[in-house]
Amino acid sequence: MAELAKATALILKTIKLKESDLIVTALTREAGRLSFLAKGARGGRSRFSAALGLLSLSELVYYDRRQLKLLSQADLLQSYPKLKRNYEHLQLAFRAARLLLKLLPEGGGDRASFELCAELLAYLDGQPLPAGSLARGELAFKLKLARVLGVAPRLDRCAGCGAPLNRPIHFSVARGGVIGPECQGRPPQGTPLAPGEAKGLQMALLLPFDKLERLKLPAQLVAQAQTMIERFLAYHLRPL
Template identity: 25%
Template structure:
């Protein structure tokens, strides 16, 4: 059967002699694996279409209604997102977002809202908006999509709206002073962090404007979201370690850093 759908390349793996298997994230059919024959050959007409982060229109043959790999018939690039591959700073954040999608979205699991949030995430990073904050918002969209959003406006234990609160992944989000003894590891967050977490839960990445967040607040947001995702999703993402190391380099003077290009998203071997 011939399928045609828009999608974004979130993973790529070399396959055979000169071929690639790409995984595209689509708004209507979740993740789809497609064999792109000859994609690694110098004169391939579809080499660019199989690049990481490429947003395109894909036409492919696939037997049955689900499962298995498709075979690319034709395709068209709608947005190349070259900016994300040609700069290591942006590429590192985009690769993390792509891997997060790959792990959070099941095969054939339609998630139109998350798809559009992911595309908006890539666009914001490509436009030069603060990638660390863009990712924190996207992380919130992912955990909302899979049903693990934290309670932020009232105590997750007793329902009290009286703060101040601490942040407890174990107990479900905000915990009041009366209940926080149930999780001694609950985080004490700055008021600005609480405010932004609530904004992140409500904002649509497609309407994201300019953002300017001070480093201590960014650090608090990262700790809170990382703790939450580690507890509820438990994903071991290959891109996390690299991104953490890159952010440490980002704190060094500019001459110390060496921008580079990325040609692959961290990928697992095909089964």
């Protein structure tokens, strides 16, 4: 019999299997993304109860097999009730979960990505936030995710030569961040950005979620940067 192991986990996805079983995909503090087989999880008197609800924080005990891990026990630690009562907050949390599932292979991610995801859910489990704050929070999550996965975009200096940013610059996905005119190719590559805008994105990367209110990022820049950073993540984390 395989050994029992324990993990603190954020439940990201569940798939129904047969009559009463579930395949549960979670981001764990101990071992990154893991999938589990939860037998009898959908029965009326399931011993797992609410602990396998989407976007719940739970403690899992499982048999650490090489194939699909078999869940033995699940206890709910935090269900983020305020987040789940707010449609916009919930949608953002689902988008974050989908992004993690898209970027992380089984076993991918580590303690830092778990902590980041838990911080986002805790931030969303509070007072209702206006649309502007939610957009900033989502952008900050993507930037921080790039950092914890080891591919943070360079935003404080030229990604090509390290020179300070004080002239018209571009954000280049392939070059790994902002580049100054001295490192620009012909024709110019990337998305035009002002040095002040790059600094704003750098601050969004560094500030904790509850301090993002201080940032004056124009809504248009936030919207543009959302897709830019998502492309950046997909490019730098694509399977080899």
